[in-house]
Amino acid sequence: MTAVPQFDPVIHPPARLQLAAALSEVDDMEFGRARDLLGVSDSVLSKHLAQMQEAAYVRLRKAPLGGRQRTWLVLTAQGRAALKAHVRALQDLAGIVG
Amino acid sequence: MTAVPQFDPVIHPPARLQLAAALSEVDDMEFGRARDLLGVSDSVLSKHLAQMQEAAYVRLRKAPLGGRQRTWLVLTAQGRAALKAHVRALQDLAGIVG
DNA sequence: GTATTGACTTTCCAATGTGGAAAATGATGA
DNA sequence: TCATCATTTTCCACATTGGAAAGTCAATAC
Numbered sequence: 001m002t003a004v005p006q007f008d009p010v011i012h013p014p015a016r017l018q019l020a021a022a023l024s025e026v027d028d029m030e031f032g033r034a035r036d037l038l039g040v041s042d043s044v045l046s047k048h049l050a051q052m053q054e055a056a057y058v059r060l061r062k063a064p065l066g067g068r069q070r071t072w073l074v075l076t077a078q079g080r081a082a083l084k085a086h087v088r089a090l091q092d093l094a095g096i097v098g
Numbered sequence: 099m100t101a102v103p104q105f106d107p108v109i110h111p112p113a114r115l116q117l118a119a120a121l122s123e124v125d126d127m128e129f130g131r132a133r134d135l136l137g138v139s140d141s142v143l144s145k146h147l148a149q150m151q152e153a154a155y156v157r158l159r160k161a162p163l164g165g166r167q168r169t170w171l172v173l174t175a176q177g178r179a180a181l182k183a184h185v186r187a188l189q190d191l192a193g194i195v196g
Numbered sequence: 197g198t199a200t201t202g203a204c205t206t207t208c209c210a211a212t213g214t215g216g217a218a219a220a221t222g223a224t225g226a
Numbered sequence: 227t228c229a230t231c232a233t234t235t236t237c238c239a240c241a242t243t244g245g246a247a248a249g250t251c252a253a254t255a256c
Contacts, residue, residue: 006112007112007115012112013242013243014104014105014110015243015244017105017188017191018191020192021188021191021192021193022191024192024193025193031203031204032203032204040243040244040245041244041245041246042203042204042205042245043204043205043206043207043244043245043246043247044243044244044245045204046204046205046206047205047206047243047244048243050205050206062204064252064253067202067253067254068201068202068203068252068253068254069202069203069204069251069252069253070203070204071203071204083192084192086188087188087189087192090115090119090184090185090188091185091189093115093116093119094118094119094122094181094182094185095119095122095123111213111214113214113215129232129233130232130233138214138215138216139215139216139217140216140232140233140234141215141216141217141218141233141234141235141236142214142215142216143233144233144234144235145214145215145234145235146214148234148235160232160233162223162224165224165225165231166223166224166225166230166231166232167222167223167224167231167232167233168232168233169232169233
């Protein structure tokens, strides 16, 4: 009898929601920049990315930059759709509160 | 260097967010009805309510009904503001995604 | 070719948070 | 006073999140 719709557990946790939102506004973002933006450690970002990749919400593009291999994060169409759905779900849930 | 705004930890967890949203659309709601709506046990709802009361987001009104004491949940102005702020924060964060 | 370095990734572990069951509490009603 | 209903609190189990440190893998440095 759960009359209340559930949120997408992949995208709802703060760090991932913030990451998805940040990625939605750019074409891509470097791993290090995303890590600093979220204020987490390498390992933590890496683990969140693993979850988001598994859900196909993010794609990693690895390419050399300045001699070193770097990773760029890209929000996929599915990831964008999930973010959109989440925002909409919350708006619906909250009615016309604001 | 956390450039990303944080969410209100009291209202962000799914169960509390859903509860706040549900309460925002009515004047008040019975404890049992809220419990069924969220699909959780008495104890769990009670604990969430304790958190929300501590943040002054919810007020409990106890009064007898049918001889027995019942509890009604009321979203306070602060609770409503917090929900509103949360929705807005997410919208801002997500830009004009949808 | 091997050592080193940089950029992640994985493993390990501590801290939190959420959920349920069951015991406890408090207010009635019998 | 005893039983019952409506929560509340206590006790646990489990999942999640976070950081540190070790591991991996390229791409130089030597």
